[in-house]
Amino acid sequence: MTEALFDPRTVAVVGASGDPAKWGYWLARGALSGASRRPVHLVNARGADVLGHPTHHSLRDLRETPDLVAIATPPHTYEQVVGDALDAGARALVAITAGVVYPGGLPALAERVRSAGARLVGPTSMGVYDSASALALTWGTLTPGPIGVVSQSGSVGLELGYLAAKEGLGLSRFVSVGAAADLGVRELAEAVVAAPHTRVVILYLEDLSIGRDLIALAGGKPVILLTVGGSAAGRRAVTSHTGALATPDAVVDALCRAAGVLRARTPQEAIHIAQACLAVPAPVRRVAVVADSGGQGAIAAELAERLGLEVPAFSPATAEALRALLPPEAGLSNPVDLAGAGEADLATYPKIAELVAPEVDAVVLTGYFASYAADSPALEGAELTAAAHLAETLTTRPCLIHTMRPEGPTVDFLRAAGVPVHGTIDAVMTGLSALTFSREVWTPPAASSTPLGDISGFVALRRTLLASGISFPDGTLYDGGDPGLTYPVVLKALGPAHKTEVGGVVLGVGTPEELHREARRMRDRLGGLPLWVEEQVVSPGVELIVGAHRDPHAGPVVTFGAGGVLAELIADTVTALAPLTHERAKDLIATTRVSRVLNGWRGAPPADVDAVAHAMVVLGGILDARPELTEIEINPLKDGLALDAYAS
Structure with missing residues (x-):
């Protein structure tokens, strides 16, 4: 499939046109741009010449097999054209045509194509492109480069190509998935990732039906996911707090973390992250900022820290070395304020960058460097020499540049040398901040050997969780008599997921008489629901929520x-793919703000974090092993005790 689609022996364009307003024109133009590599056949029902080339009336008129057929004809012709292409022996079809109504629907179309030994991209695709094989079956003109793009929106995919060209980059391969009657995201993305000339991949997905396949896809090269979080994981009704907190956006982030995939929010941000990936081979945490002015340095440093980067102070030895090279009024810590030294001698820029590089993971130059030649041609030689020095010497620590005028010979030289140059400091720091974590691909732990018991109802669920090592307060079903517990106790109705909202919980019941009175009132409110009574946990411990939810695409x-009744309001949560290891659970806990309270806040005793992590492992394992379950949660979990639990 890959060869026929991205490097075909022959290409035919059905619907070729000489009108630049039509798809047939751009397909014909793009196909002919690779005519030195392969034969190109243009098909036009009227037989008119297109772009100075003769055409065929039909694919049936061709005297050789078209390896790849691109289709841009009206919907009513589609069935006939597909049949002609398959009869002619085509191995790949790219269907631009929209509004196709195929007998039996798209599944029948896919089956027809596959049964003939061919594969189909589309319909409603915006084409394919491969810079190495001179294949350009898309609208407009794309620039060759190292970025592979797979997009469920053709327009977004093309926008990524145009934005990449503006930044001195381009595309290796591009494919617009379209309606995906046959070939889907997984297969097309694998082909784009595998291309030798692809160094980084951007996926634009409007749904995450690829699910956990994303993990296997992102094994070798950097992958950037651009998606719409609100619709990416589907819509569903939720009854538990966990379902409300595990938002589609949180699930996308969890899937990205597990796959080692970088997430972008806009096409421009995706390109900036791609530039950083191309320039920075390892995770970045510490950056050095070298600026033409104190203001630019301060803005860059503050932005870096807001985005999660560190701007560490330099060692005394480095500060002394800087003092020897810069004016007395220069800033010698981090950020470095050159105080006019760069303008006085352009060689200062690479010298300072080289000096501070060993103490950080990346160096950022912000100010006027790379703009001198554009404004003052007399400075072109000196600036290009400084740029060459920068590119040659900073081989172990990458350098990224913000210049006030991102154009001209120095910018072109630096970009060609692999040094990213941006017109805003936002672009530089956004790209770097995406690389602050190590891309370690998630692997599921071995299945738990703990037997899974009955969870049909609170009592059975409680029994199973107790057997799995999760503790509960002493409690029992309320039968109208003395429960034999230590007061105060909690009375609650069994059944509603959100008990507090319906008056299904009464705290601080201090005597048997009060218990009986509150039980009567609760039954009057809620009917014949069973009631549960348990000893109340009286402590200043923090209420937590631990839950597992089955996402329609990402799984458990x-x-x-x-946690508690304010779980959604506070929304201090983290979501990750299940099942979890104990250590992974503890790492996730540490990413939340509430973890600081668990570790002992202002002299308070630390909580049992291991007990919390164990609960996360158990619930994730249960949901992973029980496909009939949608969700399971403990809320609240307090002082290592599960105060309520729910499963459905």
Whole structure:
């Protein structure tokens, strides 16, 4: 499939046109641009010449097999054209045509194509492109480069190509998935990732039906996911707090973390992250900022820290070395204020960058460097020499540049040398900040050997969780008599997921008489629901939520965070793919704000974090092993005790 689609022996364009307003024109133009590599056949029903080339009336008129057929004809012709292409022996079809109504629907179309030994991209695709094989079956003109793009929106994919060209980059391969009657995201993305000339991949997905396949896809090269979080994981009704907290956006982030995939929010941000990936081979945490002015340095440093980067102070030895090279009024810590030294001698820029590089993971130059030649041609030689020095010497620590005028010979030289140059400091720091974590691909732990018991109802669920090592307060079903518990106790109705909202919980019941009175009132409110009574946990411990939820695309996910009735309001949570290891669960806990309270806040005793992590492992394992379950949660979990639990 890959060869026929991205490097075909022959290409035919059905619907070729000489009108630049039509798809047939751009397909014909693009196909002919690769005519030195392969034969190109243009098909036009009227037989008119297109772009100075003769055409065929039909694919049936061709005297050789078209390896790849691109289709841009009206919907009513589609069935006939597909049949002609398959009869002619085509191995790949790219269907631009929209509004196709195929007998039996798209599944029948896919089956027809596959049964003939061919594969189909589309319909409603915006084409394919491969810079190495001179294949350009898309609208407009794309620039060759190292970025592979797979997009469920053709327009977004083309926008990525145009934005890449503006930044001195381009595309290796591009494919617009379209309606995906046959070939889907997984297969097309694998082909784009595998291309030798692809160094980084951007996926634009409008749904995450690829699910956990994303993990296997992102094994070798950097992958950037651009998606719409609100619709990416589907819509569903939720009854538990966990379902409300494990939002589609949180699930997308969890899937990206598990796959080692970088997430972008806009096409421009995706390109900036791609530039950083191309320039920076390892995770970045510490950056050095070298600026023409104190203001630019301060803005860059503050932005870096807001985005999660570190701007560490330099060692005394480095500060002394800087003092020897810069004016007395220069800033010698981090950021470095050159105080006019760069303008006085352009060689200062690479010298300072080289000097501070060993103490950080990346160097950022911000100011006027790379703009001198554009404004003052007399400075072109000196600036290009400084740029060459920068590119040659900073081989172990990458350098990224913000210049006030991102154009001209120095910018072109630096970009060609692999040094990213941006017109805003926002672009530089956004790209770098995406690389602050190590891209370690998630692997599921071995299945738990703990037997899974009955969870049909609270009592059975409680029994199973107790057997799995999760503790509960002493409690029993309320039968109208003395429960034999230590007062105060909690009375609650069994059944509603959100008990507090319906008056299904009464705290601080201090005597048997009060218990009986509150039980009567609760039954009057809620009917004949069974009631549960348990000893009340009286302590200043923080209420937590631990839950697992089955996402329609990503599968089981575990959510942890601040719990109780304010869980959704506080929304201090983290979500990750399940199942989890104990250590992974503890790492996730540490990413939340509430973890600081668990570790002992202002002299308070630390909580049992291992007990919390164990609960996360158990719930994730249960949901992973029980496909009939949608969600399971403990809320709240307090002082290592599960105060309520729910499963459905």
